[in-house]
Amino acid sequence: MIKLSKMHKRLLALSALMPIGTALAQSTEPQLETVTVTAQRRAENIKDVPVSVTLLKDEKLDVLLSGGQDIRFLAGKVPSLNVESSNGRTFPRFYIRGYGNTDFSTFASQPVSLIYDDVVQENGILKGYPVFDVAGVEVLRGPQGTLFGRNTPAGVVKFESAKPNLDKIEGYYSASIATHNTAALEAAANIPLSSEWAMRVSTLRQHRDNFVDNTFTKQNDALEGYNEHAERVQFLYKPSTTFNALFNVHSRTTDGSARLFRANLIKKGTNDFADGYDFTKINTNGQNFQNLSTNGANARLTWDLGAVKLFSITGYEAVDNYYSRGDIDGGTPTGPGFIPFQVQTGGGLTGLKQYSQEFRVESKNAGPLNWQTGVYYFKESGDGFSDNFDSNTQVQTSHLASHQNNTAYAAFGSVTYDVSSDFTVRGGLRYTHDQKDFRTVESWNVTQIGPKSVEESKNKANWDLSGTYKINKDVSTYARVATGFRAPSIAAASASVPITVADAETITSYEAGIKADLFNRRARASLSVFDYEVKNQQLTVVGGNSNVTKLINAAKTVGRGLEGEIEGFVTPDFKVSLSGSYNFTKIEDPNLYVAKCAQCTITDPIGANGLVSINGNPLPQAAKVIVNATARYNWPLADGNLFVLTDWSYRSKINFFLYESKEFTGKSMVEGGLRVGYNWAGGKYEVAGFARNITNTERIIGGIDFNNLTGFVNEPRQFGVQFRGGF
Template sequence: MKSLKKSAIATIINAALLSAAGTSISAFAAEEETAKKSNQLEVIQVTARKRVENAQEVPVAVSALQGDNLDAYSSAGMDIRFLNAKIPSLSIESSFGRSFPRFYVRGLGNTDFDLNASQPVSLVVDEVVQENAILKGFPVFDVERVEVLRGPQGTLFGRNTPAGLVKFDTVKPSQEFDGYGSVSYGSRGAVDTSGAVGGALTDRLSARVSLLWQDKDDYIDNQAPGFEAKDEQGGYTEKAARVQFLYEGDDFTALLNYHTRDLDGSPIAFRANVIKAGTNELVDNYENDVVYQDAASRSTQQVESEGASLKLEWELKNHTITSISAWESAEIYSRADIDGGYGCGFCGQDNGPGFVPFEAESADGIPDHDQLTQELRLSSNFDGDLNYQVGVFYFDEELTIENFNYNTADNGVLNGYVEQQQDTTAWAVFGSVDYVVSDDLKVTAGLRYSDDEKDFSANRLVGAPIPPVNLNLSDDHISWDLSANYKVNDDVNWYGRVANSFRAPSIQGRVLFGSEATTAESETITSYETGIKSDVLDGQGRVNATVFYYTMDDQQLTAVGGDTNTNRLINADKTTGYGFELDTQWVLSDELNATFNLSYNKTEIKDDSISIPVPDRVTLNVTDPINNSGFALLDGNSLPHAPEWISNFTLRYTKELADGNFFASGDISYRSKINMFLYESVEFEGKELIETGLRTGYTWSEGDYEYEVAAFVRNLFDEQQVIGAVDFNNNTGIVNEERYVGAEFKVNFF
């Protein structure tokens, strides 16, 4: 262990020395047409600090993704998980499929699959926090830019977050008439259609309408004896819309946003004994379009969500007042054959594939959900050296969760039902001060007071009776951050940042099988980072790097599965993380552009008393020490779904041809191995994942129209491996998306 730590630290030191020579991590995406015309990279503007700034001068580890790279990654009708391993230190996974994505930044995330699980990474869409993970699965379309802010956030954004923040900015209405239409067709009969149109309604009022429709046929056959069926799972129909109105007065603007989503499809496919015992390899006879399930015919997933926000902004002589009022609502019902097989070995029934101890068919639902948020900010616009922002934030969420269990042997008759109710109220005051010490040095200090309270109840209404569960948790915390940006020269900026934040107490009341809810007290984090952001080669390169270290006290962890189909919350005494992030962008020639990023994250649980139950099965090889109670000791383990290495490389070639442009682009993303659970085992160590994408096509213009035809492939080499698992029953796994080949036609109009 000591030699490993020295090696990692040495790697970080080397990265720091490299950054001193002019490398750093930064926002890497730019509109490539500008780059081609000027043979220089465009200045990237971000709103990471609630105002438009040059990304190279922001003392925050922020990456931005937009333009051609964003289009290429989201090809193939992908949901938000397409961002996985595309940005340094960011990974995303889900055991629900196209809904309930779980984000991880610098190794910090939450594997909890219950629908009230809190996450240490926030998603903010058009300045509105999407707290519940169901809201985070909203489709990505007509998006102008994605920003990822790494490290604790909260003194500028309404909802505090200890790990980081993913921020989406959609295309807004304007007085200029424009829009687009796009349609693609690909593998398994998948159709992906989206479009938008916007422009002026009056000389002060403009509007934009954005639409999405995606459809994919069921393609997974069920070959369980007695349950054979063709094309029973794998398909979906996804519809979404966004309507925005923008009023622009002399000193006042108002932006109204309404959005809605409707998903009808299949849950992610669980596959029993898909992992070869004693290894982390897929079984030899694995087929992506085949399952062996006795409850597949009842598997379904429906998601509906809608929301609205109103942003009002007043420009005064020396100040700007901003008000953002928002409402979000979501409903979901997701039912699946969790054991991924058929029969019950412990019941003496025929079972398979492999040995399936018992049946597990369950569902989770949200019949009622409402989130209300209100943010009010005052920002100064002084000409002098001192400026500030102050604000207040209010959050209210009412959430009803239903947990169902079914008797598969009796045609899926309901035999367990729990209703959970969680009401969360939070408020905060926050602010930051920017001070220009000199022409080269700027410092920023931020402070936030947060108060969170949760009221929770759970009742088992079907099944063995248990006493009702009633809990109330609350806490408050003062978060802070201090940062500085020093202009070394016209092309190089050095920054440093120290930040502290927290996550309020959490409740896990999934008492479908157990009889007690579990809680976790607040976690707090203090993070240190420094880096250099630089433009090199006369603006033809952008090479940036950051090194960081953090300590988290009382980290909230979720013991998923183990000896039963449930979740338990625990706190680890301390967790540490350290690493580096490298982000680069290059104009190699008038016709060739490239990006490359790399991140290293080392996480470690430091608690010699923490342990969790593990499955007692001979087919599972747990490598952690086991105590006298049969529990795995977690001290020294890395966090689950926390890859040490993430890397991504893109290359785009454009050549004038006839009256248009031929283009070809490729990307390769790499994610190193992961632990799928808190404990470590041979079978549940996810292998390294490498995925490659290609896209080629032709663009041309005619009058006020720009056309594009393209062919593309995602996961070019059809890398198939287990990316998630269920451990309480058998070696049940979730496998990543297969190779996807498609063609697209797109038109932009002005």
């Protein structure tokens, strides 16, 4: 009996240890963590969301940002996404599934909406706020017009800051130094202040030395540097389990070089670099600089009322000052190459204020039916201007200042119904009223044609309908049809073009996909296909034979394609990912003609009036193919882990403008990165060496077409080291 009792005790002890032993056994076959997104304004498993969505977080973000990159680091790093700017680190322009807007004017709108901490960043300047101390970046492809703020017919790029918590003092710090003395310092600290209050402070500092010589002024290391700093302070107030308030105050200041435009960078009749091109040298007689300061605040309040949750999101964003000046002919009277006339431009904002308010109610039903509904208000007021200069004398030749008020309000609702445990349907509806009042407030040496003020307003209802079917616990499929809307846009006048208005555009999109966890969640995959039609798409005509910008509408644009992603563990220490997209876009409007470039080789039909037909052309900046691949290998050591991580991206050729030409077609581009590092103390500390654009790929990525074959290029190769620690 005594022996039996001992054996019994041993069996009980062994059975108690079995879960631990099972966990240890499973640790040799790691699983991917569950990915949670808020694409439908609720926290949900990415597999259950009927939207093509990608989430970037943690190490993936850290690697891509390790060289001090601005928000353009996202370009081509996820399927169907491109980001570019003719203003350098400011005023980024986003494209999803080839659908975007190349307009660089002060009050340009975009069909891709950028949401930071649940607050829309409407003006292009606001979209460039740096990425630091974030919980994640979600890219939602296709129309998102039912649940999100405004102007989202192409999709949403959504940033969420890491939030304060009441648990403990914790944080991190990261410092790096790289080529051209590119330095970055990032840090954050979470500090509980009491049992009800917590604070999180985050900061970013970035710097790069000037490294491009100006051979005209004989000044070495004169251009391409920058200084950037941004701050964010958040306070969490959580007095009970039924109420919490999150307050956020943030700011940004940046200065340095504007985009460097290089005269006759492109060899005539090709899209190759002209002979004698040197990335580290430019010959320009124009001034080049930019400076920007922004600030903002928001308050997000949540009440749990039992059957429902109530949300209030109040946002304020402001541009205190923005000015960017560059030599857009790119050269001097003596070249390089032929430059018909000298011109230099400057433009920016003397001030912009944006207010937004959303109230939303969300159900918490245990049954099959759930819903959310709310109202939204948006108000923007801004003052912008553009100046022209004679590059030879630096004398200002003209000035035009404009003011715009934009007011919008909306009511929206969404319903989710579980038809069965495997099949869920969702539907949403949004009604929007949008009004813009635009006027010229000051002009000097500009003979404005047409009226000096314009008012536009539009009412529109949008909807979406989707279904999700779970084939089994690991695999789900979905189908979605959605509409989207972008309000009318207004562009300022110039000496030869009046104030122009592009009417509202609408989109109808069809999408279907499959999402799956594979091999006991050691891998994950998704595939989506889509087809869309945009009616009355807003397009921007820039350049031609003169330095002008105006807005037009295309009768119809069509797009179709697919996106796929897969990631997983090949072995417990070897993880890989592969993603890609194919996007076909086409402008369909046989009556649409635009002015052609001054010196390039047009490949489109040219009419009797000298204008170029763009019927049948792809959208600008729309890459047909994007491919990304990553691989990470880990060597466990006694005190830590040694790892090697590489990431590669491919983007097929792009068209810079609405017309097609041999010169203004960007070549395909491959960029690679490498990171070798060691982490220890359970990942608390890490030191790493890194390289970005490791193959030193040099490409022409944009142009200015009114004067000569001016273009600009991608970021240079960088080597650097980084140290990161946590507490």
